[in-house]
Amino acid sequence: MKTPGTRKPEEELPNTKPSRRNLIALSASVAAAGLTTLAACNTKPAETAPSMLGTAPSKYGNRSPHEAAARSLPPESKTPSTGASRTPLQDTYGIITPSSLHFERHHSGVPDIDPAKHELLIHGLVEQPLVYSLDDLKRFPAQSRVHFVECSGNGRSEYSGNLAPDPQASHGLASCSEWTGVPVKLLLAEAKLKPEAKWLIAEGGDACKLTRSIPLAKLLDDAMIVYGQNGEPIRPEQGYPMRLLLPGWEGNTNIKWLRRLNLADGPAMTTHETAFYTDLLPDGKARQFSFENEAKSVITRPAGGQKIAAGPGMHDITGLAWSGRGKITRVEISTDGGRIWKDAELQMAGFAKAFTRFRMPWIWDGSATSIQSRATDETGYLQPAAEEMLAVRGRNFGYHNNQIKTWFVRADGTVSHVEQGA
Amino acid sequence: MKTFLLIAISCIGFGQTPRVGRPATEETIKAMDLTVFPDGRGLPPGSGTAVKGKDVFKEKCSVCHNDKGEGRQGQYPALVGGAGTINTPKPIKTVGSYWPYATTVFDYVRRAMPYDQPGTLKPDEVYAAVAFVLNANGIIGDNDEMNAMTLPKVKMPNRDGFVLDKRPDVKAKK
Numbered sequence: 052m053k054t055p056g057t058r059k060p061e062e063e064l065p066n067t068k069p070s071r072r073n074l075i076a077l078s079a080s081v082a083a084a085g086l087t088t089l090a091a092c093n094t095k096p097a098e099t100a101p102s103m104l105g106t107a108p109s110k111y112g113n114r115s116p117h118e119a120a121a122r123s124l125p126p127e128s129k130t131p132s133t134g135a136s137r138t139p140l141q142d143t144y145g146i147i148t149p150s151s152l153h154f155e156r157h158h159s160g161v162p163d164i165d166p167a168k169h170e171l172l173i174h175g176l177v178e179q180p181l182v183y184s185l186d187d188l189k190r191f192p193a194q195s196r197v198h199f200v201e202c203s204g205n206g207r208s209e210y211s212g213n214l215a216p217d218p219q220a221s222h223g224l225a226s227c228s229e230w231t232g233v234p235v236k237l238l239l240a241e242a243k244l245k246p247e248a249k250w251l252i253a254e255g256g257d258a259c260k261l262t263r264s265i266p267l268a269k270l271l272d273d274a275m276i277v278y279g280q281n282g283e284p285i286r287p288e289q290g291y292p293m294r295l296l297l298p299g300w301e302g303n304t305n306i307k308w309l310r311r312l313n314l315a316d317g318p319a320m321t322t323h324e325t326a327f328y329t330d331l332l333p334d335g336k337a338r339q340f341s342f343e344n345e346a347k348s349v350i351t352r353p354a355g356g357q358k359i360a361a362g363p364g365m366h367d368i369t370g371l372a373w374s375g376r377g378k379i380t381r382v383e384i385s386t387d388g389g390r391i392w393k394d395a396e397l398q399m400a401g402f403a404k405a406f407t408r409f410r411m412p413w414i415w416d417g418s419a420t421s422i423q424s425r426a427t428d429e430t431g432y433l434q435p436a437a438e439e440m441l442a443v444r445g446r447n448f449g450y451h452n453n454q455i456k457t458w459f460v461r462a463d464g465t466v467s468h469v470e471q472g473a
Numbered sequence: 474m475k476t477f478l479l480i481a482i483s484c485i486g487f488g489q490t491p492r493v494g495r496p497a498t499e500e501t502i503k504a505m506d507l508t509v510f511p512d513g514r515g516l517p518p519g520s521g522t523a524v525k526g527k528d529v530f531k532e533k534c535s536v537c538h539n540d541k542g543e544g545r546q547g548q549y550p551a552l553v554g555g556a557g558t559i560n561t562p563k564p565i566k567t568v569g570s571y572w573p574y575a576t577t578v579f580d581y582v583r584r585a586m587p588y589d590q591p592g593t594l595k596p597d598e599v600y601a602a603v604a605f606v607l608n609a610n611g612i613i614g615d616n617d618e619m620n621a622m623t624l625p626k627v628k629m630p631n632r633d634g635f636v637l638d639k640r641p642d643v644k645a646k647k
């Protein structure tokens with residue numbers, strides 16, 4: 052079945068109950084060719100263009116004043132610079148997150164860095180310690196790639212059974228951009244690694260000089276130092292003027308405002324790889340150096356916090372899937388509480404370690420049900436259910452939660468993170 | 474000749490680098506290098522004890538972490554306590570109960586604390602503040618001197634509490 056043309060998302064439609072005639076018209080047109088637009092069903096003609104001049108061209112564009120999608124901010128805090136803001140995944144189209152809506156997670160705020168004064172130092176177990184400016188990096192052969200970045204704390208409240216009410220709250224610490232920069236291995240080739248070099252200690256230029264230890268293999272594989280995001284310089288919140296990009300790895304390792312790369316024979320055991328970003332098991336042992344974000348998906352529409360205002364009939368279920376281990380090869384959707392799973396259509400699935408958009412048409416009969424998605428990646432790994440994860444990891448694991456997310460659809464069309472009466 | 478040049482230019486392909494990195498001086502490296510390794514590499518000269526650290530902690534740390542490092546109202550983290558809770562349903566993670574290396578405490582305090590004035594503590598102040606926190610957790614004595622030789626030898630209670638990532642660990646039913 053094809054998508055019904057350029058229909059607007061259901062929850063954005065005017066809150067008027069469709070007439071029986073409209074529904075029939077829609078069904079008929081979908082059955083006929085699937086090319087109809089909602090305009091065909093409207094009883095009122097669209098407003099004509101105004102008889103007045105519009106505004107002149109501008110230097111840097113803004114979105115329509117009628118649009119208001121925004122990052123969500125954390126609760127008020129006495130230490131706001133350690134906070135996070137979340138991407139409104141339910142309001143995005145395709146796979147690219149607008150740079151202005153990319154999630155933020157800072158540990159000591161966003162520094163104001165003058166790119167002309169910023170330098171990157173490479174030292175430690177190298178033959179020749181080197182310093183690079185931003186302009187120096189731009190002389191290397193540039194590469195552009197589409198990758199997600201996800202905080203490994205995305206969805207952590209759900210381990211403890213505290214279910215998040217909407218896609219922004221449950222999965223909004225993930226975003227996807229086109230990044231442009233230099234493979235780290237080219238810089239390491241210039242500095243010439245000593246054979247004892249096995250790890251790299253990467254340090255940021257923020258107030259807390261956030262530092263992580265990275266195994267050398269990742270740097271010789273697909274790691275980049277990026278200065279471009281979605282066609283323009285990366286945003287200050289994303290590490291301007293340069294950040295480390297470790298495709299598929301937990302966000303915290305993608306050091307922003309990158310200022311120093313120290314080649315070493317072992318990890319430094321920094322605060323953010325011991326005290327934090329480690330996962331506590333029920334026996335009291337904690338897992339460390341858990342880098343890859345495992346395959347994950349979430350339905351973004353219809354989803355918690357929304358209403359299927361148009362009522363029963365055909366609706367498009369859509370969402371996002373991603374894996375830190377490669378490409379998404381399959382996304383399945385259940386609309387009956389996990390009994391039957393059907394394959395969703397994948398869109399923009401060609402990029403490894405990037406968002407993939409999925410969708411599936413759904414005829415909703417108007418009864419209460421639950422909807423879920425589960426992703427499979429190119430390694431064959433299948434996203435697990437919450438109870439499967441809980442049985443292995445317990446409630447205090449903390450990070451790296453990629454369990455299936457369930458949305459409950461009620462008979463009145465409202466969609467919630469909890470069952471009715473719960 | 475023209476053809477030869479064209480071939481030569483086109484041969485500069487993948488893997489070539491512009492060689493634009495400038496040699497870093499010892500001075501630059503010393504000024505920027507903040508990393509302390511678990512074996513003590515990177516620790517600066519200087520020293521401190523818990524007794525000396527009491528004043529440093531009161532002046533520089535207690536506004537957030539409270540007088541004895543117990544934290545404040547859940548908003549500012551506790552550095553002390555939680556012993557024996559890590560394998561219970563309600564673990565309390567502090568420097569004393571969870572952190573595996575004393576060197577990490579030095580590294581983090583020097584680079585990131587005090588929260589609103591990071592990087593302002595002198596090495597002796599960092600050693601003393603670290604000694605105060607370790608002592609408050611019952612890990613070292615009141616007058617045990619912490620310096621580049623002694624700090625790496627401190628055995629943290631949760632030193633053996635960490636294992637490597639074992640994922641994929643959860644197998645989903647198809």
